[in-house]
Amino acid sequence: MNKKERVKITVNGSTFESLVSRRKSLVDFLREDLYLTGTKKGCGTGDCGSCVVLVNGEARTSCNLPAYRANGTEIVTIEGIATGRRLSPLQEAFVESGAIQCGFCTPGMVMEATAFLKQNPSPSENEIREAISGHICRCTGYVKIVEAIFMASQNITTDD
Amino acid sequence: MSEIGTSVRHPDAEEKVSGGLIYGSDYSLPGMLYGLILRSPHPHAKIKAINIDEARKLTGVKAVVTGSDYDFPLFSVAGVKNVDDRLLAKEKVRFIGDEVAAVASVDLETAAEAIKKIHVEYEPLPAVFEPEEAMKNDSVLVHEKVKNNIVNKIEIRHGNIQKAFSQSDAVVEASFETPIVHQSYLEPQSAVANWDAHGRLTMWLSTQSPKLAQMTYASALGLPLDKIRIVQLPMGGAFGGKLEYKLHPICALLARETGLPVKMVNTRKDEFLAGVPRLPMKIWMKAGCRKDGTFLAKQTEIIANCGAYVNYSQGIQLSATTRHDNLYRLKNIETDSYLVYTNTIPKGCFRGFGCPQSFFAFESIIDMLAGEIGMDPSEFRLKNASQKGDKTPHGWHLGSCGLSEAIVASTKVADWKNKRRSLPKKKTAGKAYGIGMACCLHVSGNRAFLPFFDGAASYVRIDEEGRVMVSVGEPDLGQGSRSTFALIASHELGIPVAQVTVSRVDTDLSPHGLGTFGDRSTTITGSAVRNAAIDARNMIAEAVADELNTVPEEILFREGFVVSKRDPQKRLLFAEAAKTCSFKKAGETVLGKGHFIPPGVTMVDPETKVGNISCAYPFVAQVAEVEVNLRTGEVKVLSFWAAHDLGKTMNPIMAEGQVHGAIAQGIGFALMEEIPLKNGKTIYNTFKQYKVPRATNMPTIRALFIESNDPIGPYGAKGLAEPALTPVAPAIANAIFHATGLRLTKLPMTPGRVKQHLARFPI
Ligand code: FES
Ligand code: FES
Numbered sequence: 001m002n003k004k005e006r007v008k009i010t011v012n013g014s015t016f017e018s019l020v021s022r023r024k025s026l027v028d029f030l031r032e033d034l035y036l037t038g039t040k041k042g043c044g045t046g047d048c049g050s051c052v053v054l055v056n057g058e059a060r061t062s063c064n065l066p067a068y069r070a071n072g073t074e075i076v077t078i079e080g081i082a083t084g085r086r087l088s089p090l091q092e093a094f095v096e097s098g099a100i101q102c103g104f105c106t107p108g109m110v111m112e113a114t115a116f117l118k119q120n121p122s123p124s125e126n127e128i129r130e131a132i133s134g135h136i137c138r139c140t141g142y143v144k145i146v147e148a149i150f151m152a153s154q155n156i157t158t159d160d
Numbered sequence: 161m162s163e164i165g166t167s168v169r170h171p172d173a174e175e176k177v178s179g180g181l182i183y184g185s186d187y188s189l190p191g192m193l194y195g196l197i198l199r200s201p202h203p204h205a206k207i208k209a210i211n212i213d214e215a216r217k218l219t220g221v222k223a224v225v226t227g228s229d230y231d232f233p234l235f236s237v238a239g240v241k242n243v244d245d246r247l248l249a250k251e252k253v254r255f256i257g258d259e260v261a262a263v264a265s266v267d268l269e270t271a272a273e274a275i276k277k278i279h280v281e282y283e284p285l286p287a288v289f290e291p292e293e294a295m296k297n298d299s300v301l302v303h304e305k306v307k308n309n310i311v312n313k314i315e316i317r318h319g320n321i322q323k324a325f326s327q328s329d330a331v332v333e334a335s336f337e338t339p340i341v342h343q344s345y346l347e348p349q350s351a352v353a354n355w356d357a358h359g360r361l362t363m364w365l366s367t368q369s370p371k372l373a374q375m376t377y378a379s380a381l382g383l384p385l386d387k388i389r390i391v392q393l394p395m396g397g398a399f400g401g402k403l404e405y406k407l408h409p410i411c412a413l414l415a416r417e418t419g420l421p422v423k424m425v426n427t428r429k430d431e432f433l434a435g436v437p438r439l440p441m442k443i444w445m446k447a448g449c450r451k452d453g454t455f456l457a458k459q460t461e462i463i464a465n466c467g468a469y470v471n472y473s474q475g476i477q478l479s480a481t482t483r484h485d486n487l488y489r490l491k492n493i494e495t496d497s498y499l500v501y502t503n504t505i506p507k508g509c510f511r512g513f514g515c516p517q518s519f520f521a522f523e524s525i526i527d528m529l530a531g532e533i534g535m536d537p538s539e540f541r542l543k544n545a546s547q548k549g550d551k552t553p554h555g556w557h558l559g560s561c562g563l564s565e566a567i568v569a570s571t572k573v574a575d576w577k578n579k580r581r582s583l584p585k586k587k588t589a590g591k592a593y594g595i596g597m598a599c600c601l602h603v604s605g606n607r608a609f610l611p612f613f614d615g616a617a618s619y620v621r622i623d624e625e626g627r628v629m630v631s632v633g634e635p636d637l638g639q640g641s642r643s644t645f646a647l648i649a650s651h652e653l654g655i656p657v658a659q660v661t662v663s664r665v666d667t668d669l670s671p672h673g674l675g676t677f678g679d680r681s682t683t684i685t686g687s688a689v690r691n692a693a694i695d696a697r698n699m700i701a702e703a704v705a706d707e708l709n710t711v712p713e714e715i716l717f718r719e720g721f722v723v724s725k726r727d728p729q730k731r732l733l734f735a736e737a738a739k740t741c742s743f744k745k746a747g748e749t750v751l752g753k754g755h756f757i758p759p760g761v762t763m764v765d766p767e768t769k770v771g772n773i774s775c776a777y778p779f780v781a782q783v784a785e786v787e788v789n790l791r792t793g794e795v796k797v798l799s800f801w802a803a804h805d806l807g808k809t810m811n812p813i814m815a816e817g818q819v820h821g822a823i824a825q826g827i828g829f830a831l832m833e834e835i836p837l838k839n840g841k842t843i844y845n846t847f848k849q850y851k852v853p854r855a856t857n858m859p860t861i862r863a864l865f866i867e868s869n870d871p872i873g874p875y876g877a878k879g880l881a882e883p884a885l886t887p888v889a890p891a892i893a894n895a896i897f898h899a900t901g902l903r904l905t906k907l908p909m910t911p912g913r914v915k916q917h918l919a920r921f922p923i
Contacts, residue, residue: 021269023269031186035188036179037179037182037183037186038178038179038180039179040185040347040396041185042346042347042348042396043428043846043847044427044428045428045846045847045848047846047847047848048346048847050346078177078178078179079178079179079180081178081179082178087174087177087178091177091178094173094177095169095173095177096169098167098169098170098813098814098816098817100169100170100173100176100177101170101397101638101639101640101817101821102345102346102347102394102395102396102397102398102637102638102639103170103172103173103176103177103394103396103638104183104345104347104396105346105396106176107177107179110177128855129855129856129858130855130856132854132855133854133855134854135854135855136344136346136847136852136854137346137824137855138343138344138345138346138399138821138824139346139397139638139639139817139821140817140821140824141819141820141821141822141823141824141853141858142820142824142855142858143816143817143820143858143861144816144820145855
């Protein structure tokens with residue numbers, strides 16, 4: 001009843017091979033088996049966005065993806081965004097603009113926005129709001145989060 | 161060079177943004193087990209038998225506990241006399257979700273398996289869900305000893321209500337209803353517990369009050385206080401909902417039973433089923449005024465449904481019953497307020513502590529009164545607004561009061577006068593537009609919350625390198641109180657804020673602090689930090705006076721130096737001075753101690769409820785502009801202007817963040833959020849069903865700060881976070897009325913409800 005599968009998953013550049021229960025979600029695998037607790041679990045039903053990671057470059061919720069289905073993929077989590085201690089420009093923007101209160105939504109927001117800005121480097125405010133509409137933040141009213149993503153988009157485009 | 165009043169970011173921002181910060185639900189210990197709870201599927205039933213044999217036999221299951229295994233004292237939260245709850249139900253269950261048994265296992269999957277294998281034989285009993293039903297003489301009793309299920313009745317009588325109504329030129333009345341809403345902190349409740357060989361328990365919790373947790377769980381588990389240590393971990397939101405919670409001591413129970421560390425984390429479903437959501441109320445209100453706008457009388461009946469157990473509901477009821485009476489110069493007041501048991505989920509604290517409920521009714525009634533005499537609602541409010549120096553009927557002393565300024569400021573930036581005239585004419589393509597306002601006041605610490613004492617204490621520790629560590633008993637809930645405390649200590653010691661760390665709370669090390677609630681942090685704990693920093697400063701001044709060739713009283717702390725006032729050439733680096741002080745006492749750490757007892761504050765009179773419960777009262781005026789879709793009933797909040805008298809803006813970026821977040825929660829309360837019950841069962845289990853505001857639901861927000869410079873709050877500061885939520889729903893309801901002429905009195909004002917109204921009263 002508790003069938004296990006062998007999986008090989010690359011997370012933040014390191015490859016892990018492991019036996020996981022078919023019932024284990026990717027978020028639980030990351031948090032419990034790999035101790036990567038930066039990815040948060042706010043709901044477990046795909047409705048809050050706090051568990052968003054990049055799977056082969058695409059942002060998606062990891063609580064409704066069984067870990068074994070991620071076999072062979074490349075995952076990037078919040079722990080893989082900074083370069084050493086150097087934060088990414090988007091992370092900097094979150095810190096600078098006061099977009100972080102309790103911070104529990106932050107990893108998911110940063111992952112979502114990282115993927116989003118790759119596709120749409122100079123979004124409008126409304127596009128940013130749409131892009132993060134799958135995420136719940138209960139602390140900030142989203143005001144400074146939207147500002148942060150906007151600020152980062154300006155920096156990224158001017159830097160290039 | 162004080163940094164007070166400049167934007168200082170959250171001390172943990174980098175750790176949070178890179179995923180490194182360990183929250184309560186991230187914490188783990190080697191060899192840890194996982195626990196789960198079995199909950200009652202019945203709203204009211206006798207437990208006839210529980211069979212745990214099969215569950216116990218499962219490989220990996222280390223413990224199965226039930227209420228009949230123990231003879232624990234009745235349980236309730238600290239300070240509240242109403243002990244009506246048990247850690248695990250014995251004999252009877254009283255709501256769907258009541259804790260019946262708990263399991264600890266090597267992994268969650270096995271624990272879930274074991275839960276299914278616990279067989280409980282219930283004898284279902286008739287149940288009661290609506291408080292009006294529960295109050296009837298022939299009603300089922302939720303707790304046998306409580307007649308008519310009325311846990312608490314409050315009667316307020318001031319002035320002469322009948323005479324005041326007879327003198328009124330206009331009288332209005334209406335019935336209001338507010339729903340069960342969940343705090344929806346993004347991180348679910350969690351606990352990790354471990355016992356050492358001497359029978360001492362340590363718990364790692366994301367809690368608003370480690371001290372209250374320690375006291376409550378000690379009595380729940382029948383332990384002396386010193387046998388429990390609470391280590392506070394960062395939390396993913398709280399909003400009042402993370403005071404004491406049964407999951408924590410149940411986790412401790414499993415850890416004791418197994419002799420191993422145990423972790424428990426709520427699922428979101430557990431949160432909706434058995435969290436501690438907002439106390440729902442039915443409020444009837446009648447009010448009268450003269451035609452010149454003088455507010456004369458208000459009569460109220462409140463029926464609050466506390467569910468199966470009281471928890472903090474009695475305090476919430478008191479707050480809902482009395483606080484709004486202090487906003488305007490009102491003399492004639494009559495209120496009857498009932499707190500009623502039903503077989504529904506027990507309720508708890510949520511930002512605003514009863515005020516969002518009562519102010520929804522009150523601030524709607526104010527607009528109705530103003531409308532009745534044809535007066536602009538902002539004028540009506542200005543005419544009656546409480547003022548600095550007032551003593552209210554409830555005995556509150558308003559040492560500072562920026563209400564009038566807030567009304568003027570918010571209406572001015574909103575272009576109120578013009579929009580009141582022009583917006584109703586703007587009906588285009590099946591849409592109507594309107595602008596509305598609402599006000600409120602709040603406390604900065606609430607003396608009536610706990611019986612033991614009010615106030616706070618702090619230690620400021622300075623090592624020989626000049627690094628400063630502040631300890632307090634009030635956790636940072638994510639709102640950034642640690643940055644405020646760091647600002648205060650750095651200001652008093654004349655050093656950069658970056659040199660100050662504020663530690664998390666640990667009951668073995670931190671001062672005895674009541675915790676973070678009631679908007680008490682900045683004002684009360686902030687004052688304690690200030691006093692502790694001054695104490696530490698004095699110690700250093702004492703130690704280095706000789707060296708600076710002066711006396712301690714003539715020494716200044718500024719810009720990183722300790723300086724002689726008379727001869728500024730004579731100075732020491734702060735770190736050098738700290739070292740001198742420490743070395744002179746054989747390496748003793750400079751340890752400043754300080755406390756703050758809010759002056760002039762009293763408990764309320766048990767009968768009349770009169771008492772100056774806080775040392776400083778913040779005020780708010782908010783304006784909302786809405787668009788109502790006349791076809792779908794959808795209400796969109798377009799713009800929001802929020803003026804806050806917070807006394808003094810300590811940290812603007814954080815203050816704005818508090819206002820923004822509160823308005824989002826207020827919009828949820830006004831338009832979207834509700835946990836509907838069906839025969840006592842919570843039918844919403846997920847955020848798909850329970851809708852909270854998303855980025856796409858938010859208006860543009862402008863926050864304005866009024867600095868009324870309170871004489872008691874530190875540097876003039878008062879509370880901010882809670883009252884920012886309170887006026888949102890009535891401001892929106894008043895704006896909807898302005899747009900459509902429809903008075904909505906039931907929250908949330910969902911498209912369905914608005915549409916129903918539109919169908920009945922087409923415009
Ligand atoms: S935890 Fe995955 S979406 Fe909420
Ligand atoms: S910062 Fe707390 S949920 Fe977003």
